[in-house]
Amino acid sequence: MSNSQSPIANRQFPIQVNSVSKRYGTVQALDEVSFAAKEGQALALWGENGAGKTTLLKAILGLIDFDGSIEIEGHDAKQAGKLARRRIGYVPQEAIFYDWPVQATMEFYAHLKGTGNLRPPSERIPALLTRLGLAEHADKPVPALSGGLKQRLALAIALLADPPVLLLDEPTANLDAQARRDYLALLAGLRLEGKTIIFASHRLEEVLALADQVLLLEQGQLLEIIGPQALQVRLAPEVELTLWVAEGQRPAALVHLQQAGLATHLNGRGTVVVRVHNNQKVMPLQTLQSKGISVKDFEVE
Amino acid sequence: MELSLLWTIAQRELREALRNKWLWFYALGFAGLALALSQAGLASAGYAGLGGFGRTAASLINALLLFVPLIGLSVGAATLAGERERGTLLYLLAQPVSRAEVFFGKALGAALAVLAALALGFGLAGIGLGTAGSSDATAFLALAGYALLLALAMLGLGFVISSLTRKAATAAGAALLLWLGLVFLADLGVMGTALAIRPNPATMLGMLLVNPLQVFKLGAIYSLRATLDALGPAGQYALYRFGGNLHLVLLGPLLTWIVASFGLAFVLFNRRGDV
Numbered sequence: 001m002s003n004s005q006s007p008i009a010n011r012q013f014p015i016q017v018n019s020v021s022k023r024y025g026t027v028q029a030l031d032e033v034s035f036a037a038k039e040g041q042a043l044a045l046w047g048e049n050g051a052g053k054t055t056l057l058k059a060i061l062g063l064i065d066f067d068g069s070i071e072i073e074g075h076d077a078k079q080a081g082k083l084a085r086r087r088i089g090y091v092p093q094e095a096i097f098y099d100w101p102v103q104a105t106m107e108f109y110a111h112l113k114g115t116g117n118l119r120p121p122s123e124r125i126p127a128l129l130t131r132l133g134l135a136e137h138a139d140k141p142v143p144a145l146s147g148g149l150k151q152r153l154a155l156a157i158a159l160l161a162d163p164p165v166l167l168l169d170e171p172t173a174n175l176d177a178q179a180r181r182d183y184l185a186l187l188a189g190l191r192l193e194g195k196t197i198i199f200a201s202h203r204l205e206e207v208l209a210l211a212d213q214v215l216l217l218e219q220g221q222l223l224e225i226i227g228p229q230a231l232q233v234r235l236a237p238e239v240e241l242t243l244w245v246a247e248g249q250r251p252a253a254l255v256h257l258q259q260a261g262l263a264t265h266l267n268g269r270g271t272v273v274v275r276v277h278n279n280q281k282v283m284p285l286q287t288l289q290s291k292g293i294s295v296k297d298f299e300v301e
Numbered sequence: 302m303e304l305s306l307l308w309t310i311a312q313r314e315l316r317e318a319l320r321n322k323w324l325w326f327y328a329l330g331f332a333g334l335a336l337a338l339s340q341a342g343l344a345s346a347g348y349a350g351l352g353g354f355g356r357t358a359a360s361l362i363n364a365l366l367l368f369v370p371l372i373g374l375s376v377g378a379a380t381l382a383g384e385r386e387r388g389t390l391l392y393l394l395a396q397p398v399s400r401a402e403v404f405f406g407k408a409l410g411a412a413l414a415v416l417a418a419l420a421l422g423f424g425l426a427g428i429g430l431g432t433a434g435s436s437d438a439t440a441f442l443a444l445a446g447y448a449l450l451l452a453l454a455m456l457g458l459g460f461v462i463s464s465l466t467r468k469a470a471t472a473a474g475a476a477l478l479l480w481l482g483l484v485f486l487a488d489l490g491v492m493g494t495a496l497a498i499r500p501n502p503a504t505m506l507g508m509l510l511v512n513p514l515q516v517f518k519l520g521a522i523y524s525l526r527a528t529l530d531a532l533g534p535a536g537q538y539a540l541y542r543f544g545g546n547l548h549l550v551l552l553g554p555l556l557t558w559i560v561a562s563f564g565l566a567f568v569l570f571n572r573r574g575d576v
Contacts, residue, residue, distance in 0.1 A: 061395050086397040096388040098313070111309040112396045161397075 014039055014087070014165050014196045015060065020068035022055055022220070029055040030066065031220040039164070042187075042197040044207045046231065047217035053200035054093075056217070057169050060198070061090060072165060086113070089158025093170040093200075095150050097142040102134060102153060105142055106160070113161040121160075128156045132186065148179030155186065166190065168199035172206055184209045204235060233278040241284055243272040244297040256291045257284055306398050307406040314380065314410025319417065323375055328418035331368035332425040334361075361426070362521045365448050366514055370483055372418050373452040374476040377459015380407050381570060382472035404570050408460060408563060415452045419445070443524035443548075450555040451517040457562025464569035487512045502538030510551075513558045520551040 015037040022030040030052045037043050045053040059066045062081030070077040072084040097105050103125070110121035118124060129135045132152045137145060145153065151171060158166060171187070172180040187210055191197055201207055207214055207228045214231045216223045226234075245253045253272050257264040262284060264274045274284045285295055318324060384390035393403060423445045430441070459476055466472040491508050494500070500508065509515040519539065543550045 063391065063394055082397050082399050085395065088395075090392075090395040092388075092392060092395075094388070096392060098317070098389060108309065108313065109396065112306060112393075112398055114397070 014073050016071045018069045020066050022066040028220045033222045037196050040194045041212050042191050042210050044211035044214045045200040046214050051217040052220040057167050087163050088165045088167055089163040091154045091158050091168040091171050093173050095154035099143050101139050101141050103138045109157045110160050132156045147174045166195050166197045170200050238275050239278050240301045241274050242299040243295050245272050249293045253293050260287045302401050306402045310406025311410035314407045315413045318376055318411055318414030324418050327372045328421050332422040334364045336425050336429050369448050369452045370455040370480050373455025374459040374480050376411050376415055377456040378462045378472040378476035380411055381463035382466045383469040386468050400571050404567050440525050444521050447517050447520040454513045454558035457559055460566035464566045483514055506539050510554050516551050516554045
């Protein structure tokens with residue numbers, strides 16, 4: 001798509017990445033990467049360290065030179081980086097701030113972002129702090145915040161100018177389990193509000209909770225775009241189901257499941273254990289139900 | 302370039318630079334020295350019947366030649382490299398600001414911090430001298446003006462170092478080496494070259510004008526005494542050649558150093574290889 005197209009024309013695809021390549025010395029960090037993100041879509045960038053995830057995010061932000069083109073709502077990331085960045089809220093993997101209080105930090109970035117036709121910072125900042133659970137920490141110096149609260153602050157800053165696009169670089173990598181769940185819930189809410197989200201990740205849990213599609217990156221190449229369930233299947237093609245069946249029905253259950261072609265055995269606790277393909281988890285339950293055997297409970301591992 | 306953004310970044314930089322303990326260490330050292338020199342200058346002025354300001358300021362020149370470059374270089378070197386190392390530079394550039402706004406905002410803030418440090422030193426010296434009723438404020442202000450220009454030129458060189466380095470410690474080390482080179486080695490180099498090739502006064506003057514510290518020294522001495530006899534044939538040639546325009550001639554190299562150093566630093570910073 002050419003640079004001359006108006007921002008409005010590209011609103012359906014807020015992010016368009018066309019044949020983007022980047023080389024650091026002898027290392028090909030990105031190799032002809034192309035994709036587009038629809039409005040309200042969440043795309044996960046998946047790959048090992050060095051796959052090109054962070055480089056791609058830097059290119060979208062216009063922080064590095066690259067071959068090819070990237071447009072954010074019609075604004076070229078290289079030629080009009082500032083305009084493009086106005087439409088992006090960025091959350092780094094580990095947000096590092098100046099050692100000011102939370103409120104002062106928000107005010108500083110509000111000045112940089114400008115709030116245009118939005119409510120003035122004096123109204124937006126308290127609203128965002130409340131929404132992200134930071135209101136009670138407004139007067140604390142940022143270094144005194146926990147990692148989870150710092151990531152929330154980064155998200156609050158990213159949302160200051162209400163951008164249509166959010167870029168997140170492994171946003172929950174440094175959070176504990178509870179903080180991660182809370183953070184993902186916040187992001188899921190933003191996606192429902194119509195934000196287009198691109199996030200680098202190497203956590204399946206994050207991808208399953210948030211992504212519509214997954215971009216598989218390897219050594220700078222975009223290998224494939226797949227759904228999050230497909231990624232789960234590839235990462236763990238089989239799962240183990242533990243089924244609680246009435247003691248008298250267990251032998252019959254074993255027979256029926258084995259007749260259905262499933263690898264089955266009884267474990268030490270007397271429960272039925274069956275291995276199935278990841279996308280066939282319901283099959284053993286249906287098989288037993290059709291034979292009149294009721295499953296009292298089950299676990300997936 | 303949006304001036305409001307530039308000013309926002311400048312304020313942040315100023316705030317950060319004023320928290321740099323080394324800036325105040327150098328500034329207070331310079332202020333203490335200036336005050337002591339001013340008292341000594343006044344005492345001898347009473348005895349010799351000379352104007353206190355001229356004598357004091359002449360004594361100050363050597364102190365200024367040590368402290369002013371150190372202040373400018375250390376503040377400049379700490380700016381970009383420090384932020385790059387902490388990771389805050391990438392986050393700042395990821396906001397809707399241009400590289401020019403970030404660079405010149407930081408330069409403005411750092412320049413204001415250096416100005417504050419110099420104002421402290423010159424202010425204390427000025428109060429000391431003013432209390433004693435000395436006059437010749439014009440010479441004192443001219444000296445302060447040359448010091449500010451020298452500080453800005455050194456700040457620009459500090460920014461060049463900062464644009465090239467990724468770690469604050471490396472930048473500080475490089476700044477210290479450059480300071481040693483400019484303060485001591487360049488002087489020795491000029492003296493050695495003069496002995497080796499025995500240049501004519503015009504060539505000698507040209508060699509002096511290349512080094513911003515020597516330009517400052519020429520300007521400062523000329524401001525105090527309206528003569529450059531102390532600098533020998535090169536000084537006499539400068540007066541003979543440029544006469545009343547000497548201040549303008551000396552401002553040229555200093556301003557060139559300021560523009561060239563900040564210009565080079567911006568070009569280096571503006572490369573988008575990586576942040």
